Amino acid sequence: MSAPVAEPARRSIEVVAGVIRDARGRILLARRTEGRDLAGRWEFPGGKREPGESPEGALVRELREELGIEAEIGDHVITVPQQYPDKHLSLDVREVRAFSGTARGREGQALVWVPPHKLAAYEMPPADVPVVAALGQPDRYLVTPEPGATGVLSAVDRVVGNLGQIGQRLRRDPQPLSPAEQRWLQALDRALASGIRRVQLRAHGHDPARWPLLAAVAAERCRAARAEVLVNGDATLAAQLSVGLHLRAAQLVEPARRPMPDGVPVGASCHTLEDLRRAQDLGCDFAVLGTLKPTPSHPGEPGIGWDAFARLREAVSLPIYAIGGLGAADLPEARRHGAQGIAAIRAWWG
Numbered sequence: 001m002s003a004p005v006a007e008p009a010r011r012s013i014e015v016v017a018g019v020i021r022d023a024r025g026r027i028l029l030a031r032r033t034e035g036r037d038l039a040g041r042w043e044f045p046g047g048k049r050e051p052g053e054s055p056e057g058a059l060v061r062e063l064r065e066e067l068g069i070e071a072e073i074g075d076h077v078i079t080v081p082q083q084y085p086d087k088h089l090s091l092d093v094r095e096v097r098a099f100s101g102t103a104r105g106r107e108g109q110a111l112v113w114v115p116p117h118k119l120a121a122y123e124m125p126p127a128d129v130p131v132v133a134a135l136g137q138p139d140r141y142l143v144t145p146e147p148g149a150t151g152v153l154s155a156v157d158r159v160v161g162n163l164g165q166i167g168q169r170l171r172r173d174p175q176p177l178s179p180a181e182q183r184w185l186q187a188l189d190r191a192l193a194s195g196i197r198r199v200q201l202r203a204h205g206h207d208p209a210r211w212p213l214l215a216a217v218a219a220e221r222c223r224a225a226r227a228e229v230l231v232n233g234d235a236t237l238a239a240q241l242s243v244g245l246h247l248r249a250a251q252l253v254e255p256a257r258r259p260m261p262d263g264v265p266v267g268a269s270c271h272t273l274e275d276l277r278r279a280q281d282l283g284c285d286f287a288v289l290g291t292l293k294p295t296p297s298h299p300g301e302p303g304i305g306w307d308a309f310a311r312l313r314e315a316v317s318l319p320i321y322a323i324g325g326l327g328a329a330d331l332p333e334a335r336r337h338g339a340q341g342i343a344a345i346r347a348w349w350g
């Protein structure tokens with residue numbers, strides 16, 4: 001009997017790439033030349049870090065060698081850990097604050113200047129999917145809390161206490177929002193005013209008969225603020241309101257294909273590698289992964305931590321928000337571990 005063949009260890013490479021913008025705000029992509037891995041795909045110019053080099057130093061050298069420009073390196077955008085069949089990549093992406101010279105493909109590579117909203121139309125390596133999302137999509141994802149005790153429409157209803165009658169009145173009265181629901185909408189307005197641009201409408205525990213109306217009003221406010229909206233778990237409601245759908249982890253096993261048409265956002269809550277793979281196979285636009293840190297909403301759960309987050313993140317190429325006990329102060333660390341940003345109830349709620 002022959003001895004089992006050990007799987008060859010994947011080599012690790014550290015690559016630094018630059019987001020170079022022209023005066024019109026377009027971003028430079030270079031095409032990988034024949035004979036290299038992923039030949040023909042478009043990428044952000046850059047290359048491998050040499051031993052002893054800083055990320056900034058490596059990027060300045062690569063851009064000089066590849067494009068003939070002298071670059072000034074700016075902010076960190078995201079570092080994406082990514083498993084490829086033959087290697088483990090860490091792709092560290094930086095803004096190029098300024099450069100001198102004219103960019104030319106000095107190694108025979110084609111170049112193209114692309115408006116940011118068109119980046120996703122270019123075929124790029126898997127590690128670049130989270131980079132393109134980091135450049136164009138919100139880094140904060142608000143998940144709404146439940147609106148509180150709202151089974152009370154008025155003092156009369158409280159006395160009657162008959163849900164059937166309340167349901168009938170809801171159908172007649174176009175504005176039956178309770179004080180708690182109105183406070184909830186005001187908090188949503190404050191979150192939108194603070195710059196939140198991606199919202200998951202979720203109200204576990206809220207009266208299901210009242211939720212469609214409240215969600216419709218909330219979706220309208222989000223639209224007015226140009227924020228993207230997804231409703232939690234309910235594809236029918238999402239279609240009625242013409243908004244996106246956020247799948248619960250338990251729902252990932254149900255659909256055989258993407259549950260909404262292309263162009264309508266679909267997100268997914270994930271806890272395991274299997275969830276993430278399923279979300280990716282379904283064509284979800286992004287995932288939410290946690291719980292990252294201990295949080296009062298999940299007592300007794302220690303949180304997976306950033307290293308485990310990065311190990312899961314590298315097995316897929318979806319944009320992924322981290323969730324669980326996180327806030328604005330965690331955004332830089334999230335980006336260093338390949339996260340699109342942070343999903344939260346408390347931290348982003350007005």
Ligand SMILES: Nc1nc2c([nH]c(=O)n2[C@@H]2O[C@H](COP(=O)(O)OP(=O)(O)OP(=O)(O)O)[C@@H](O)[C@H]2O)c(=O)[nH]1
Pocket residue numbers: 013015016017036037038042043044045046047048087089091125126127128
């Ligand atoms: N510069 C750059 N490299 C990227 C991007 N995305 C991405 O996956 N990569 C990967 O990072 C590695 C960059 O290595 P390289 O360009 O310096 O050298 P190479 O082709 O000889 O790579 P190799 O030695 O791994 O085969 C490649 O494996 C490439 O596929 C990107 O946006 N920019």
